[in-house]
Amino acid sequence: MATKDDEQPPVHILFFPFPAPGHLIPIADMATLFAARGARCTILTTPVNAEIIRPAVDRANATNADLHAMVVDISVVPFPDVGLPPGVENGPGLTGQADVDKFFRAIELLREPFHQFLADHPVDAVVADSQFSWSVDAAAEHGVPRIAFLGTSMFARACTDTMLRKNPMMEASPDQDDPDAMLLLPGLPHPVELRRSQMPDPRKEPEVLAFFKVMYQEDRRSYGEVFNSFHELEPEYVQHYQDTLGRRVWLVGPVARPDKDARSRASNTNNALSPDADGCLRWLDGKPAGSVVYVSFGTLSNFSPDELRQVARGLDLSARYFLWVIGTGAITNAAPSSEWMPEGFTELLARGERGLVVRGWAPQVLILNHPALGGFVTHCGWNSVLEAVSAGVPMVTWPRYGDQFFNEKLVVEILKVAASVGAKDYASPVETHQLIDAEVIAESIGRVMDDGGDAIRSNAKELGVKARRALENGGSSYGDVGRLMEELMARRR
Template identity: 35%
Template structure:
């Protein structure tokens, strides 16, 4: 490698599920000889206070480029700086416009950086990163928050023109080109969310162009989980795929695990002390990610199912859900309410939870998840089976990976996707189904034990993947070499 250090600029989608892996990736790159700049905005910088502290105390060469959010120019409230803060469907096109308007201030910022950038890694939903790379004459790579399986399935469905031929979005079909028959529907395997939405045509065209012209694709996965699908994705796209996950494993100590995402709404030591008092593998962790929105009736059914199961649990409810449904807060805390009835065996976290630390605790034995890919990777890394409860976007395809490909989860049985915040009619999953699902997840013998054994073995393999000599570590080194090309040319 030439003298000097490669300088990566990471441009994440402004959503917790994309910012968190971007920070994990930054930590991996910086730990292995690169300088990294992560592009964010002021409201998101506030959420990354713990990560900022970690950077300063560890002296990692990571810079957080906080650019003013162009709310006025995009006709969107300044408060809407993250996907989970955009509470109207009418504002999503404005939100993406605002992100694209970060190009000019980002270029100005980067022109003043020393050493200068040598590589851009832009989120698939930030395709304008290719313009920055072109202006600076450096490589551009695309980061996808999806699994190899999901990307491969989406591409093969698109290439076979199945989307165009289906008028019934709930009609089942077999995904073509896979090594095993896997059934889905158009609703459960949608095109990238903007491709058929009015007003997003320009973004879709730019995303396709960015994919066509990029130097490669970066994924939060590993060969030990998805070797076949990663190879298939390379064949379908003609691009090198850098599988460098599981990205959560970039955080090996308690401090860095606590620094992931937002500030926890509960003292981490209090939570871990509670877990310390529980038997091994006896606690269920229930969380549906940062942007799914669970309505009041469903929250109460989840709680009632957990209560009826008699099992130990930690249940995360978002602050926004409680604000939208004050009756749930009353149901939880009234004199003879839910929290009183489950006292000693159940904990409710209201807000952001230290998820990585919880999943890594020996007392936790299963994860009820929305199947966001970050959560799936965290669960596998911890060797935990999953009860799958997908909501929308790629989550139903991720469920297929968990349940049918890896066979490390059981489905709760969601029939149709729902959006996450806008109040559509939805079918509420009853307490009996919740109770049955969590009992199945925690089953000690038979299929339950086989699942647990498979995911424990898989967890051991993926943890080794990120160690020196592992598949993900080797891909990381190759990725850093892409960022070093500019240095080599200049010497």
Template identity: 35%
Template structure:
């Protein structure tokens, strides 16, 4: 009998991409044994890029079914909530739709696994009542998982918000020491609803049937060992952990975005550059800067003398201000006067978006200045590209600490103050260090070796291949 696997990615295109890659692997290995349905809520985090991506998937992967929920009703109270609190409210409403779906006899029959993104823990009780095994898909790495498993313990050690403890340093099993103010964004303000939502999910995370993590054995040895030893949880058993990475999207033209002429030509431009000579600066879908910071980046790049490919988005105008996603970026207004003319022989600035996977795998690419989003980290690892770590939001400060201090896979960008501002001199220094310094050469060699580890994980009898086979065997027997 065919086993049904239901995937609920909640919100965010980057998380959907990784979970869909898992679905593709399942169906590739067992096309007749399993079916996959992806539940898609509409909400405040839906974008044209996500809609385009889903449409293309429906055409190219007909074996993956997509079920759309209706748009949750608007709540005027969200106007005064933080982005994190709004996210948790959205997830709560969306989870109710998932429960309704699971309770339909024609839908629920034969489900052998419900896979939800982390922060969908509220589905556990409903799934248990229906006898459906529930698994968490952890879109970040083992280091972030170690953090979240141990977070309730750290929560109990203080009554203050971590953002108000600038000199405090906390130790998490398997992680380098972490300043309180460098904890994941949702953990900083104890008075915010988002904090308590994260705490709730962290507390209930061990109750799942298992956790699927987008990483691979050998990449984060300290964190995986701490999780295996059970030191992240006190007086509670650790659920089974399945390391099934790297799961990254394919390099496709456009990837859901409207592609302009200059974005089309960035790969052609790279074709004209010497091998391993270009540094790529790209900061994710939410990675935006103040106008002053954009000018400092330009100053640093120009003074570094390095070849560069830089993705520039519209600036943010202040803390908490929403940025509209748009390819209509006025580069002349944002960049220093005549910057484009002065650097045109060794640099290319692209508006809003570039095909990141294709760029990272281009032979002219020699380094990557990244916000440390986990998808971007894995894409760089698979491409064998060394990094400069410049975290901006979410758990990226934690990722930076691990990449720089433990893995020695990146050079850290140092901020000038607590607002995260980085001077042009610092940009120049780190870019030079990455592209022509001794540390950069060491990172390049280490990146090459790590790339081989990442590719080996999905080969026959590789660690990720073995973990997937083990889990599919559990689901197959559970669905009969």
């Protein structure tokens, strides 16, 4: 006999991602994860951003359909007309401050289609990006709980929370103008110190501090927060968030996992992939296990020609096979090879024997999970960090801005799965960064891939096993997904 619960329609969750690849992609992966567990999931976004996530959603939907699970819907709304060029609907397409200002005006104008969707479609919860701070009240007007998602680590969120509440950067001290002065972030489970130069200076950009204060205030008013992380990765910060800060959290990651049949379709399911993307997987097939260092700095990090030259020289000096994915950043793309390739580097790339350079997007999850991978030089964006952790690959860290210096602290000092190149300066993607010498880059690669890096590699492999178990039946993230769905169903009743 059917019970009352059996007669209930499935929990319906609306996912509302911020229009930037680093936010869109984990939200899409998260939606497919919840759908596989029986939730009805809809992603609300604009046309260009829908096309970024559609291949991954279609692939997951095909798998879910075979398993008679729920599929994910993508609901497309027009991108507000704010004077941006046609097709520019996310962060990587912005070319200057004027574009950035227009873009954030568009973010405000997305409130209306968000309202309209909730008016037309009853949902049980909204998982909205923290940068849509207005979505708390907008969802409340329709009686819908808003769950915040920012796409970073719990450690970084806790560090930022401390910075906003205690504000050590503004404390008067004799060394307040010394960029190398070390500042302690108080009240955290671990002693965390950063240089002044590694944190945003509220005296120079007060509007940035004001923005984050509003965002964090609205997140505290939310029903709770969902993280692309897992309990075993940062257990002290789960407890800190719940007990010290009194916040409700669910950890459901790692949401990006290597697709069993994605390799055969990696080159033709996503228009943003480089034409060389599938070729790089075949190139890795010819290399010994653990012999290749992978270099990628995400979609927004820009490197000057001088920086690129030092990276190239460092890879040469490392005496390792290397796969270097040069992203879609404006400065990077504007620099022709002749401006930054050092003498002899072309010969390293000849016939692809020693190294391979790929411009554009590449299937990073598949690359990191390839047996040939031995190390990953990364900017410490959380998606990249978690993908490396899940694959059990040790990292060489090179943070630039945002939460990246916090993430470096987590993986280098607490988890001990990485070595740092020693980056000291926090600067936006379009600002000039301090030059890191090639010799330092090569030495850092050696620290994770040579014999002296046994402990780092062992820690990374152990953490990778825990990451994979977290999403299995009985794992911590599997449990949090189920608990959130049960709580939303109970709230409906």
